[in-house]
Amino acid sequence: MLKFLKMENPIISSSKAFNSSNSPPKIPHTNYIHSLESCQSTREIKQLHALTIKTRPLQTQLICSKILSFLNPSSSSSPETLNYARELINHLDTPDLQLQFYNSLIQALSSSSQVMALYKEMVTKGIYPDTYTIPFVLKSCAKFRAFEEGRQLHAHSVKFGLSSNVYVLNTLMRLYAVCGITQYVKELFDQSPERDLVSWTTLIQAFVKMGFAKEAIRAYFDMCRANLQPDKRTLVVVLSACSRLGDLSLGTRIHENICDVHDVYSDVFVGNALVDMYMKCGDADSARQLFEKMPVKNVVSWNSMISGLVQQGQFKEALHVFRDMQGIGLRPDSVTLVAVLNACSNLGKLELGKWVHAYIDKNRIKADGFIGNALVDMYAKCGSIEQAFGVFRGMECKDVFSYTAMIVGFAMNGEAERALEIFSEMPAAGIKPDEVTFVGVLSACSHAGMVEEGRRHFEDMSRVYNLEPQTEHYGCMVDLLGRAGLISEAEEFITNMPIEPDAFVWGALLGACKIHGKVELGETVMKRLVAIEPERDGAYILMSNIYSSANRWKDAIKLRKAMKERKMKKAPGCSSIEVNGVVHEFRKGDKSHPRNEELRKLLAEMAIHLQNHGQLPTSNFIT
DNA sequence: GGAATCATCT
Numbered sequence: 032m033l034k035f036l037k038m039e040n041p042i043i044s045s046s047k048a049f050n051s052s053n054s055p056p057k058i059p060h061t062n063y064i065h066s067l068e069s070c071q072s073t074r075e076i077k078q079l080h081a082l083t084i085k086t087r088p089l090q091t092q093l094i095c096s097k098i099l100s101f102l103n104p105s106s107s108s109s110p111e112t113l114n115y116a117r118e119l120i121n122h123l124d125t126p127d128l129q130l131q132f133y134n135s136l137i138q139a140l141s142s143s144s145q146v147m148a149l150y151k152e153m154v155t156k157g158i159y160p161d162t163y164t165i166p167f168v169l170k171s172c173a174k175f176r177a178f179e180e181g182r183q184l185h186a187h188s189v190k191f192g193l194s195s196n197v198y199v200l201n202t203l204m205r206l207y208a209v210c211g212i213t214q215y216v217k218e219l220f221d222q223s224p225e226r227d228l229v230s231w232t233t234l235i236q237a238f239v240k241m242g243f244a245k246e247a248i249r250a251y252f253d254m255c256r257a258n259l260q261p262d263k264r265t266l267v268v269v270l271s272a273c274s275r276l277g278d279l280s281l282g283t284r285i286h287e288n289i290c291d292v293h294d295v296y297s298d299v300f301v302g303n304a305l306v307d308m309y310m311k312c313g314d315a316d317s318a319r320q321l322f323e324k325m326p327v328k329n330v331v332s333w334n335s336m337i338s339g340l341v342q343q344g345q346f347k348e349a350l351h352v353f354r355d356m357q358g359i360g361l362r363p364d365s366v367t368l369v370a371v372l373n374a375c376s377n378l379g380k381l382e383l384g385k386w387v388h389a390y391i392d393k394n395r396i397k398a399d400g401f402i403g404n405a406l407v408d409m410y411a412k413c414g415s416i417e418q419a420f421g422v423f424r425g426m427e428c429k430d431v432f433s434y435t436a437m438i439v440g441f442a443m444n445g446e447a448e449r450a451l452e453i454f455s456e457m458p459a460a461g462i463k464p465d466e467v468t469f470v471g472v473l474s475a476c477s478h479a480g481m482v483e484e485g486r487r488h489f490e491d492m493s494r495v496y497n498l499e500p501q502t503e504h505y506g507c508m509v510d511l512l513g514r515a516g517l518i519s520e521a522e523e524f525i526t527n528m529p530i531e532p533d534a535f536v537w538g539a540l541l542g543a544c545k546i547h548g549k550v551e552l553g554e555t556v557m558k559r560l561v562a563i564e565p566e567r568d569g570a571y572i573l574m575s576n577i578y579s580s581a582n583r584w585k586d587a588i589k590l591r592k593a594m595k596e597r598k599m600k601k602a603p604g605c606s607s608i609e610v611n612g613v614v615h616e617f618r619k620g621d622k623s624h625p626r627n628e629e630l631r632k633l634l635a636e637m638a639i640h641l642q643n644h645g646q647l648p649t650s651n652f653i654t
Numbered sequence: 655g656g657a658a659t660c661a662t663c664t
Contacts, residue, residue: 169655198655201655201656202656227655230655233655262657264656264657265656268656299658300658301658303659304658304659306659334658368660370660372660372661373661400661401661402661404661431662433661435663437662439663465662467663469663470663470664471662471664473664474663502664503663503664506664510664535664536664539664
């Protein structure tokens, strides 16, 4: 109070005089306005309000607009301010004014969770929503995915005759879109008496979100046919549909359309969506050209480049872009770091991975799902399985990705028992395994020769977890049986498959033929494989190895010749290894590396070791 | 009232 009295405020200064004399002060209107404007807090407004309440007719409307400036939607406003605002409503003269103030309050708080309570209070008082109220409240429902409350608002909008308003419809569509109920979005859209660009964009976005990229594209062209010009936001969602489809010609076509619209082209959102589209459609060069020409770039632009390159398998290039990003002093965010960790996993760059880990700790970046899981994966793939396990154990919130990364990590590092132990912890943690988890579990069993255990888990997939085994899982089972020497059982297994066996399944059987020297069966399987994947060399190589193992050199040579005639080249075996923080990458036949011979020996030893543990095929290593 | 980037796989 004392602090407050020190402030220069004409009315409050005069209040001293008022307190000491018997006559109320006369306050000119301009002074009043000035005083109100200079109020810095709810408390000051309340005092001003108290002082003026007896001397002037209520200035509630003015006070109302002032109090709104203290309601900050981004931070939670003080309960004092909000409660005062709610009290003020009772002093407003007409229901119309009351509704207006409720609308302003709701709009100011639209990103907080208090909105629904305010709305209910308003309706309870007999003040009914209009075409502004419903969209504001719905926006808050969408933010909190409050489906049930959204349904109630939907019902209210019908009850109060607001449901044909395009704003109301669009925000309703948006609510159902974020809740993932595309059916409702579509129904609302179809029933709309009026549709604008936002309606179309919301519909397209809903399709994209639920993975119906083709429907999204169809809707986009329908929109164009309805003579509506897309704007930035529409283009961004349409481009993301192209990304999902991986359809380069479609994406390019839409890009060409954008070129017609000038101001859209320089938009950073559109630019980022284009970079992402070219990357996901496999055209890294166009993505890079676009990226370099972008007049404005933000962290998302860089992330799109880096993670795009990672998805393309261009890990080194991804790390170069990351270095450039650091060069211009742009701070990486968690998306950047996930992509960088992913590149580290694939290149075996343990040192950089550790650096990222330290960076995360130092900058107190929340080790949320993505980051934690990427760290587990990075350590596991770089062979630091105990570090991976440490991160995993330290994670507060583990999801199915965390468990799967750890299971696959243990399996890869030859620790089948520990992989299965982690798997057995999942039910207690309330995490349901998914299809990929079972790939990890089955491959752990396969590499450890745990036939019965593997069989049991395979059966549990559908029996306990209601997951339909896919070709990957059949492939794992064939691998499991084949490695254990149960070749005819593996064959029978394939015969009884309810789905069409693919290259992985046949490949697993061919691998078993190699281990157990089954030449004739190998020949049959190879034909199957070649029929499925004529352009791939894997089957030929495996088969020629089978011939060589059986000392049938002539056949082996014949096969290699056939490969040459078909202009097939053996994909160069590529491997990388980190020694003293330096990553050495090798290709078969590469003599350029100064320390090649030394490392070649090391790799050969590793290859033998890993092969003995059944973990890696020879073709991954230089022999 | 509507927009972009990130994770587990034989």
